Amino acid sequence: MKHFAYTSQELFIFSVKTFAAIFRRPFYFTETKEQMYLIGIGSLYLVILTGIFAGQGFALAFSNELADFGAKDYLGRIMTIAIVRELGPVLAALMIAARVASGITAEIGAMKSSNQINALKSFGIDPIQKLAVPRLIALMVMVPVLTIFCDAIAIFGGYIIAVFLAHVSGTMYFAAVKERLIFGNLFIGIIKPIVFSFVIAFIACYKGFTAEGGTKGVGKATTESVVLASIVILVVNFFITKLASTYLKGYL
Amino acid sequence: MIEIKNISFAYGETPILKNVSFSVGSSESVVVMGPSGSGKSTILRLILGLECPQTGEILVDGKNICHLREKEKQEIRKNIGMVFQDGALFDSMSVWENVGFYLLEHSNLSIDEIGKRAVEMLGFVGLNAKEIMDKLPEQLSGGMQRRVAIGRSLLSTAPKAMLYDEPTTGLDPQSTENVLELISKLNRERQIATIVVTHQITDAIGFAKRFIVIIEGEIAFDGSLEELRDSKDLKVLQFLAPFRLSFNEVLKKEFFNYT
Ligand SMILES: Nc1ncnc2c1ncn2[C@@H]1O[C@H](COP(=O)(O)OP(=O)(O)OP(=O)(O)O)[C@@H](O)[C@H]1O
């Protein structure tokens, strides 16, 4: 428990420092671009696969249920709300956490254990600025972008089910989708990935910088980083949904 | 340039350094020796402010690095070159990017110019630049990596101090001589305060005028080569015993070809 309190405090301080470092010079443009490419392109296939199967599964489960009520035409609405507000952001973030958080922690942890972090410092470089900030910014851009991809593909997956299995007309489906693409849903759907990008970046970088005990320690830090990031994503997701249902009521 | 005043340092509960004091003038060169685990690398880390002592203080250029803000620490570190014991090359960068690292980060020189200087520096440390400059560090042998690491720390604008942690370990005699010559030349010509940590006492004898022996975290000896030879301190005698033969030989031959 004491350890937990200490770690959370350290993680918090690290996060504040990293966030503040965004606004300090120098800005490592090349590194940021490289990270965007690695994270964005590298995670695209994962997000596409996740989106298509989650969307189809979800649509399949609900179309049967809705058919019982004779409300199959509502499928598009339910899909949009579920995917844009909850499923898309959470699934995309979990996938990115699994793939990217582990990579970031492993890389920074390996640099720490081979003294490269100290070497950076010895050259008058701030490792947070050089390593953490480019990854944070890349995630801040790429998690929302990938989430939008995931949403679109999941809704498309729903369309396939709607047309070929549930016998809902495509026009009906998309009309219902469009009807629920309103400010409140879109707002939640974009705020979440932005917040999740911070969660992934802060936890992954922190775990890397604090990795100790050689190769084994880096392995342990990598696992912890993915587990912690995933749990925090789910917890934070709940609270954002809770806040939104209180404060965005009129827009949903 | 570097003043170490009564520092004690511990990792957790384990004391590593006990009441260590010495200072190094701005153009002085000092050799630090001692058995493995005696705390030599730790002293270098403390000078760079990578760790802070529990008691005592370290002044670099009159400033206590542990009391400075991150930005100010960075400014001080830019003036100190460090060769890490394990090289600590950036393993995702090519050899030439490693060597040119300081200039790539802190200068406005063009990439071409930095590349040119990196190639020169690689030649200077006895490496075939053409062959290796685009390789990754892991594709080099241990000795080559070490020379790249030395080149990397030397290719900076104008260091005021250089810290070398076992720069010649694992090098063949020719490269050892080149590296030592380089270290001593830089110290002489550019008036760079120099601390060399080494096991190879025979190498050290060649160019430094001052020797510090650290044993179990304490300074057991601090003085000239003659004083070291004549030291009656039991611990120092014990430490020097294995080297005694080569030590005498070196002295006899007046092997002061570097200075
Ligand atoms: N990160 C660390 N955590 C805990 N103890 C450490 C750490 N680094 C070094 N030590 C301990 O500090 C002591 C001094 O280490 P240091 O690396 O300074 O020795 P050294 O004199 O450079 O030895 P060598 O000649 O083998 O390089 C050793 O006993 C080592 O076990």
Ligand SMILES: [Mg+2]
């Ligand atoms: Mg050492």
